[in-house]
Amino acid sequence: MREKTVIAPHLLEWYDRHARVLPWRMPPGTGTGDPYRVWLSEVMLQQTTVAAVKAYFTRFTTLWPRVEDLAAAEDAAVMAEWAGLGYYARARNLLACARKVSESGGFPDTREGLGVLPGIGPYTSAAIAAIAFDRPETVVDGNVERVVSRLFAVETPMPGAKPILRDLADTLTPDTRPGDFAQAMMDLGATICTPRNPACGICPLVHDCKARALGIAADLPRKAPKKAKPLRQGVAWVGFTNGAVLTERRAEKGLLGGTLAFPSTGWDGSALPAPADADWREIGTVRHIFTHFALDLTVMTAPLRGAPRRGDLLALDHFNPKALPGLMRKVWDLAAPDGLARAGASARNRR
DNA sequence: CAAACGTGGCG
DNA sequence: TCGCCAAGTTT
Incomplete structure (x- = not known):
């Protein structure tokens, strides 16, 4: 039996003071947001920076305030608004998903139900379930993988370490405020536990971090060398x-x-x-x-x-x-x- | 399961 | 200039 590391209360305390203010985000501790806005932001944020998403999110929610509005939009109009954001399969899946959700009268409120919709995979289904429906799901994105690999000093290279990191992350997920906890982990990864030059000096989890103790935080997670682009x-x-x-x-x-x-x-x-x-x-x-x-x-x-x-x-x-x-x-x-x-x-x- | 799939910013 | 990286999903 693995020793359980309890970091959630401490991290949530940090999040209550330092959460980033984002157009799609509810302030810490104020409950769940509109599932449509949570879903839209999560899809836009797949492999895409917060800075790039902001203007697109505002534009989409202005043009199409509800999922039913998006479902009724023309394909070409959505593709035109998505232009520049990249990974265009997301835009096609977005419309397909909006139309399914609109027909069935709303978003499913479980990870399992969300996970079968187009464009919603393991990360996004857990994120929506936790953030929009207060489900205690473990949300694992690149930030969480990095934070967890450092907390537990996992030296197995990516992507092989993914299942290991997911299981470790699972031991951290709290039953209360799972959505805020998920966003806190991601904020920590985005602002402090960054890929290069992590700011361990101001990290709320510095005393819980094995990689920091070993002096290898900046070297994790380990990665296999990349192939050259033709x-x-x-x-x-x-x-x-x-x-x-x-x-x-x-x-x-x-x-x-x-x-x-x-x-x-x-x-x-x-x-x-x-x-x-x-x-x-x-x-x-x-x-x-x-x-x-x-x-x-x-x-x-x-x-x-x-x-x-x-x-x-x-x-x-x-x-x-x-x-x-x-x-x-x-x-x-x-x-x-x-x-x-x-x-x-x-x-x-x-x- | 490895590969396909965009783009912009940063050190 | 250039490689790395960003709240992944699909096949």
Whole structure:
């Protein structure tokens, strides 16, 4: 039987004084929040920084204050609002989840019930159950893994240590205020028990921390070395008519799935032809770093004459570059000045 | 179960 | 400049 380390009361005391004020968060000790806002924030926060999420959360909750409002939204509208936040499968799952929840009259109030919904995995189901429904679930994210690996000086490298850390975290979860406890662990990891240069001097758990005692806090959790990212190449075409630009909705599955884009070759060596016969001119190259590869995308522009073979002509009046994912934003920023000028020129030349 | 899946900030 | 990292999920 493992000796049980009781840190919850002490950590909650710290949280009561130092909790970050966040748009989706109830102040410490004030009970559970709106499940819709908890869910929306948790999905947005998956692998995404608090700073990046804030504006998106405010925008989404303004446009769609209730889950029923989001459920009724157009796919393209949600994708456009999500643009720039990354991991676009989240946006597609978000809508699918909103529609299921809306149909069934509200969010399930257990980890098990939440866990079967699209886009809600082990972390998010436990987080919503604890934060929105006061269930004593153990919430394990990257922060908690780091904090626990240090508290117990777990030297097993990640990701192999995950089940070990989860079991250890389980021994810490209190029956009272589990939602605040989960958020306290995450706040501690985000502000004090940070990946590099942890601020052990002001840590409320410094006397409970085995890694600190051993002088190895900053070295945990141990991680296997990462693989190098390959560099891939491709071509993107930005075609213009006098008042429109040639765009394309990417396939639902895969990279940038469901997002607005400019026609391009595949980025794995597959050579798709240009979407239209035109006087394509190379403008330059944009580099973009994805999670598992880097991409150099050569950008071509041209005024379009006949009908394109693929893609959709989108009137410039209805085209918002902010609705593009980051890569395509870079393509647009590079192509727009020259392309618009040439399209304008060609329109004049035709006269 | 390893790999796919975005993006921006920081040291 | 560049690698690391962030409130993970899906296949």
